[in-house]
Amino acid sequence: MASIEFVQVTQSFDKNVIIPNLNLTIEDGKFTVLVGPSGCGKTTLLRMIAGLDKQTSGEIRIGGTDVTRVAPGQRGVAMVFQNYAIYPTMSVRENIEFGLKNNKVAKEERTRLVESISETVGLRPFLDRKPSTLSGGQRQRVALARAMVKKPAVFLMDEPLSNLDAKLRVQMRIELIELHRKLGSTFVYVTHDQVEAMSMADKIVLMNHGQIQQEAAPEVIYRQPSNLFAAQFIGVPPMNIGDLGADGVRFGFRPEGAELSTDAADAHYSVRGTIATREMLGSETIYQVRSGPHAFMIKCTEDRFSVDQDVYVSVSDSNLYFFGADEGRIDRG
Numbered sequence: 001m002a003s004i005e006f007v008q009v010t011q012s013f014d015k016n017v018i019i020p021n022l023n024l025t026i027e028d029g030k031f032t033v034l035v036g037p038s039g040c041g042k043t044t045l046l047r048m049i050a051g052l053d054k055q056t057s058g059e060i061r062i063g064g065t066d067v068t069r070v071a072p073g074q075r076g077v078a079m080v081f082q083n084y085a086i087y088p089t090m091s092v093r094e095n096i097e098f099g100l101k102n103n104k105v106a107k108e109e110r111t112r113l114v115e116s117i118s119e120t121v122g123l124r125p126f127l128d129r130k131p132s133t134l135s136g137g138q139r140q141r142v143a144l145a146r147a148m149v150k151k152p153a154v155f156l157m158d159e160p161l162s163n164l165d166a167k168l169r170v171q172m173r174i175e176l177i178e179l180h181r182k183l184g185s186t187f188v189y190v191t192h193d194q195v196e197a198m199s200m201a202d203k204i205v206l207m208n209h210g211q212i213q214q215e216a217a218p219e220v221i222y223r224q225p226s227n228l229f230a231a232q233f234i235g236v237p238p239m240n241i242g243d244l245g246a247d248g249v250r251f252g253f254r255p256e257g258a259e260l261s262t263d264a265a266d267a268h269y270s271v272r273g274t275i276a277t278r279e280m281l282g283s284e285t286i287y288q289v290r291s292g293p294h295a296f297m298i299k300c301t302e303d304r305f306s307v308d309q310d311v312y313v314s315v316s317d318s319n320l321y322f323f324g325a326d327e328g329r330i331d332r333g
């Protein structure tokens with residue numbers, strides 16, 4: 001069992017409270033993604049799990065055991081960083097083998113492990129190469145293999161794909177999902193990129209200012225965001241928000257949850273506006289529609305409107321959200 005529990009955990013640096021009071025259970029064997037804006041405390045959480053920083057107060061349990069006094073190397077966790085942390089002078093084989101040599105694993109066992117793990121991550125043909133002769137994605141796989149060789153029950157990953165170009169990132173996302181399926185270990189993955197979070201997570205933990213905003217499966221956060229922050233952080237472009245003018249209540253709808261037409265439609269909510277910008281992305285077009293004080297982003301599968309054209313924006317009842325003055329979503333049952 002390698003579930004991770006934070007029980008009333010706080011973390012402060014130089015009297016600055018970064019994590020005010022965290023209660024969180026990360027389930028065993030799941031792919032959990034910690035996501036949130038820069039500086040919200042994601043890396044701080046990972047470092048506390050790894051034992052690289054000690055929490056100010058509270059308890060962290062791995063597999064049910066309080067690890068507060070357990071050294072990083074004894075926690076059964078491995079961490080993969082953004083900048084790989086691989087040795088440039090060593091071959092791929094030597095890099096992967098390094099931790100095993102340190103742990104005095106016998107030569108035959110080392111060879112067997114290096115070969116089976118390099119097979120899993122697709123590095124078998126590159127074992128005798130130096131990291132400098134590999135692509136960014138291949139280097140990231142070396143970093144993963146180095147972590148895997150220790151057979152950790154928990155993988156901690158801190159923005160491991162952020163140094164890769166967009167195409168490679170998409171490929172590595174798929175590889176990480178497959179790797180998680182093969183290994184069945186607990187993955188805790190930190191990113192500020194909500195697309196990464198949506199595409200990989202079994203569960204997303206959405207944070208802001210050291211506090212959990214919502215903790216749920218990606219589709220649940222997308223369909224039932226618990227508050228205005230969650231509604232606007234998950235989804236691209238973000239949810240459109242408008243003021244209802246009364247008691248601080250706001251309404252929202254997703255760019256893909258509205259329709260444009262030249263005639264008024266029979267929808268719950270319909271307003272007139274003018275197309276201000278048009279962005280053709282291939283399979284879809286994103287229009288910005290100005291309507292009174294509002295500027296709504298609308299995603300359409302058809303590209304049939306032009307800038308300055310007058311249109312109606314229509315949203316059906318089931319695609320409308322409402323948020324109270326406290327910014328929580330109003331549950332309409």
Ligand code: ATP
Binds near residue numbers: 018
């Ligand atoms: P990013 O996405 O930019 O990496 P993050 O969500 O991972 O951000 P953290 O690195 O956890 O954020 O940092 C959270 C806050 O804690 C920041 O304000 C940071 O300056 C502060 N912080 C982190 N580590 C320390 C430290 N060792 N000493 C002082 N302040 C720190």
